[in-house]
Amino acid sequence: MNKFKVSKTINLTEISTKELDEKAVKKLKKIRKKISKLQDTMYAEGKYAVLICLQGMDTSGKDSLIREVFKDVNARGVEVHSFKVPTELELKHNYLWRHYIALPAKGKIGVFNRTHYENVLVTRVHPEYVFAENIPSVKSLDDLNNDFYNNRMQEINNFEKYIADNGTIILKFFLNLSKEEQKNRLLRRLRLKEKNWKFSPADLKERKLWDNYQYCYQELLNKTSNENAPWFVVPADDKPTARLIVAETILETLQKYNFQKPELPQKYKVEVENYKKQLESE
Structure with a gap:
């Protein structure tokens, strides 16, 4: 999956949002079963946790991706926030606090649907939102400059390195949707009565800021993709293919860790036959 990994400086305008695998649905069914087995073993081993971060513009397909990719994983093994x-x-704490307390325990997969990166994305497009955090050093919009957000991105890098060093496997996915496809999906929400509830006029207001968001995404992708917490830019115009790419990346990554279920302690091993007899004699 190195094809989608951000390992050098990227320009989003040069990256395609379209990729089609006609067998994506069939392939995904097999892959998610393998992910489920790996999670079972990971849980038994108890050394690692997995954090999946999903970011993308409205309608990029985050919710349905979570549903389809993790459908076969034990419900107790996946936590979605x-x-x-x-x-x-939450505003009475630092901006990373609510994300820190939501981190998955060892043995589990945690999925952040929108993430700590909102703090260098939405707040960068709408800097006035930062005033709600009541930060002593922020007295006016002038204080919310590039240095402020570059500093936050470095804090996020440090945060991710810290949790990675302590056993959290981090994978971050940007669902790269085209503006045209977003338009089609918003129109679908309006045309289909059963989809109307998903629509909000705010979607149209945010759409007008498309270029601002793309700039901020490009900045954070280039400045916060690291070996211990890589970003993957996933073409998202075709939902089944996007889901497959994410699932394949998760599977390939987890397989590298060679998780092992622990063996029964020796003091119990020697008594196995006695335990069997006790149960069989009941």
Whole structure:
């Protein structure tokens, strides 16, 4: 999956949003079963956790991707967190706090649907949002300059290195959607009555800021993709193919770790036959 990995400086305008695998649905069914088995073994071993970060413009398919990719994983083995506008309590802590307390425990897969990167994305497009954090050094919009966001991106790099060093496998996916395909998906929400509930006029307001968002995405992809927490730019115009690419990347990554289920302690091994007899004699 190195084809999609951000390992050098990228320009989003030069990266295609279109990739089609006609067998994507069939392939995904096989891959997600393998991911499920790996998660079972990972849980038994108890050394690693997995953090999957999903970012993308509205309608890029994050929700359905989570549903389809992790459908076969034990429900207790996957924890999904969708981060919305920070609550009053969350705003009383630093911006990474709510993400830190949501990290997966060892043995589990955690999925962040929108992530800590919203703090260098939405807040960069709408810098006035940062005032709600009540940061002593931020007194006006002038303080929310490039240095401010570059510093935040470095803090995020440090945060991810810290959790990676302590056993969290991090994979970050940007669902790269074209503006034209977003238009089609928004129109679908309006045309299909059963999809109307998904639409919000705010979607159209944010769409007008498309270029701003693309600039911010390009910045964070280039400045926060590291070996211990790589970004993958996934062509998202075709949902089944995007899901397959994400699933293949997860599978290939986890297979490298060669998870092993622990053996029964020796003191119990020697008593196995006795345990069997006790049960059989009941």
